[in-house]
Amino acid sequence: xQLPDAEILxxxxxxxxxxxxxxxxxxxxxxxxxxWLAERLHQELGITQPLGTLDVSFYRDDFDKIGLHSQVKPxxxxxxxxxTHIILxxxxxxxGRTIRAAINELFDxxxxxxxxxxxxxxxxxxxxxxxxxxxxxxLELPVDxxxxxxxxxxxxxxxxxxxxxxxx
Amino acid sequence: MINRNPQLDENGVLxxxxxxxxxxxxxxxxxxxxxxxxxxxxxxxxxxxxxxxGKSIFNLFFEPxxxxxxxxxxxxxxxxxxxxxxxxxxSAQSKGETLLDTVNNLSAMNADMFIVRHAQSxxxxxxxxHVRSDIHVINAGDGSHAxxxxxxxxMFTIRRYKxxxxxxRVAIVGDILHSRVAxxxxxxxxxxxxxxxxxxxxxTLLPRMxxxxxxxxxxxxxxxxxxxxVVMMLRLQNERMKGANLPSPEEFFKYYGLTPEKLSLARRDxxxxxxxxxxxxxxxxxxxxxxxxxxxxxxxxxxxxxxxxVMSILAGNQV
Numbered sequence: 001x002q003l004p005d006a007e008i009l010x011x012x013x014x015x016x017x018x019x020x021x022x023x024x025x026x027x028x029x030x031x032x033x034x035x036w037l038a039e040r041l042h043q044e045l046g047i048t049q050p051l052g053t054l055d056v057s058f059y060r061d062d063f064d065k066i067g068l069h070s071q072v073k074p075x076x077x078x079x080x081x082x083x084t085h086i087i088l089x090x091x092x093x094x095x096g097r098t099i100r101a102a103i104n105e106l107f108d109x110x111x112x113x114x115x116x117x118x119x120x121x122x123x124x125x126x127x128x129x130x131x132x133x134x135x136x137x138x139l140e141l142p143v144d145x146x147x148x149x150x151x152x153x154x155x156x157x158x159x160x161x162x163x164x165x166x167x168x
Numbered sequence: 169m170i171n172r173n174p175q176l177d178e179n180g181v182l183x184x185x186x187x188x189x190x191x192x193x194x195x196x197x198x199x200x201x202x203x204x205x206x207x208x209x210x211x212x213x214x215x216x217x218x219x220x221x222g223k224s225i226f227n228l229f230f231e232p233x234x235x236x237x238x239x240x241x242x243x244x245x246x247x248x249x250x251x252x253x254x255x256x257x258x259s260a261q262s263k264g265e266t267l268l269d270t271v272n273n274l275s276a277m278n279a280d281m282f283i284v285r286h287a288q289s290x291x292x293x294x295x296x297x298h299v300r301s302d303i304h305v306i307n308a309g310d311g312s313h314a315x316x317x318x319x320x321x322x323m324f325t326i327r328r329y330k331x332x333x334x335x336x337r338v339a340i341v342g343d344i345l346h347s348r349v350a351x352x353x354x355x356x357x358x359x360x361x362x363x364x365x366x367x368x369x370x371x372t373l374l375p376r377m378x379x380x381x382x383x384x385x386x387x388x389x390x391x392x393x394x395x396x397x398v399v400m401m402l403r404l405q406n407e408r409m410k411g412a413n414l415p416s417p418e419e420f421f422k423y424y425g426l427t428p429e430k431l432s433l434a435r436r437d438x439x440x441x442x443x444x445x446x447x448x449x450x451x452x453x454x455x456x457x458x459x460x461x462x463x464x465x466x467x468x469x470x471x472x473x474x475x476x477x478v479m480s481i482l483a484g485n486q487v
Contacts, residue, residue, distance in 0.1 A: 057205070067481075067486065068219075074205045075209075
């Protein structure tokens with residue numbers, strides 16, 4: 001299957017956020033792919049608020065099934081959440097469970113003015129009432145496939161599809 | 169007979185934390201790395217995450233302790249677990265109930281985790297061997313055997329200030345003989361690759377054949393503290409002292425108490441640690457305890473994050 005070029009999707013995503021513009025907002029990337037995207041968006045859009053990052057491992061709903069993620073990274077929200085308009089950034093939107101966890105975690109830092117969601121790929125398959133305000137592309141993918149963002153050393157982003165049953 | 173490490177399941181996954189002895193560096197580092205993320209949680213407005221919601225954690229303290237019990241309680245509460253504190257020294261045991269009967273009763277109340285402090289070495293091991301396989305046990309200090317979460321929070325503190333373990337000289341000073349903290353520290357330090365671990369103590373406060381643990385032995389502070397990066401003080405354990413192990417607290421302070429003068433022999437950027445509670449004027453001078461090389465209070469703060477990490481890793485490692 002021919003996957004779209006992540007760099008082109010990124011440009012279109014940045015354009016959509018920019019054209020919505022005017023509003024002063026902060027970006028929060030979700031580890032790991034979402035943080036790469038958020039870093040690029042932060043630069044591209046010239047955002048003044050420092051960039052936030054979230055690792056939602058402590059808020060996941062599958063802890064009882066799979067335990068703690070083996071490499072949890074610290075969450076860092078270097079701005080006042082209370083009263084701030086926030087755009088959450090993730091690479092792939094699928095079941096919506098990661099976003100649910102991220103929203104829960106953000107509220108433990110304060111009461112934001114609003115939260116919207118930007119994602120490079122919306123692959124459908126939602127299990128929760130969650131929608132993205134900014135999307136690079138919507139793709140239908142078979143349920144046995146995992147879609148993941150990769151970053152080369154040069155910083156170039158690309159999409160990779162692999163079988164769920166296989167280890168990465 | 170070779171037993172596998174009772175803390176690990178057949179796949180090498182951590183099920184209980186009983187001692188730092190025999191744990192691979194990968195597990196120790198995983199705990200330290202996870203704790204880094206919990207430090208952020210403890211600095212937020214809402215210092216609580218939902219990870220262990222619905223879990224019941226029993227603090228089983230057969231020996232009095234305020235600080236350790238409190239830090240475990242705070243750690244469990246910040247993970248949203250329900251915490252039940254049992255001060256058994258004054259409860260069931262005084263009515264004659266055995267240790268394992270107490271544990272059976274609490275297991276029947278659907279406990280998910282036991283935090284055990286006991287004056288007898290091996291008590292936490294005994295409980296870990298006895299409980300259902302879905303119950304996890306953390307040793308919060310057993311006799312003079314082990315105190316692994318204290319050692320892990322010490323390792324966390326060292327890494328925070330010194331970044332890397334592989335180029336450090338570390339001195340542990342004081343009552344090594346009675347100290348479960350010292351034993352757990354020595355195992356953790358050597359596993360994490362600290363090239364030079366020293367113990368400094370009078371002969372009467374050193375276990376026999378302590379060199380076998382891979383440490384260098386000093387009886388003289390001036391020699392032992394020279395050029396060290398980390399000074400780990402121990403509490404003089406009056407309550408465990410039998411017979412004439414030392415002449416008097418004053419005399420101990422004269423030779424082994426950490427004063428600014430003695431500390432000046434260590435590296436200029438050396439940090440000073442103490443597991444608490446401190447005996448000021450016995451093992452440590454107030455000028456050092458409150459001085460700018462002291463990281464004693466950060467140790468307490470990091471202790472909560474480290475205990476949160478241990479609890480959540482264990483709770484997530486279901487068989």
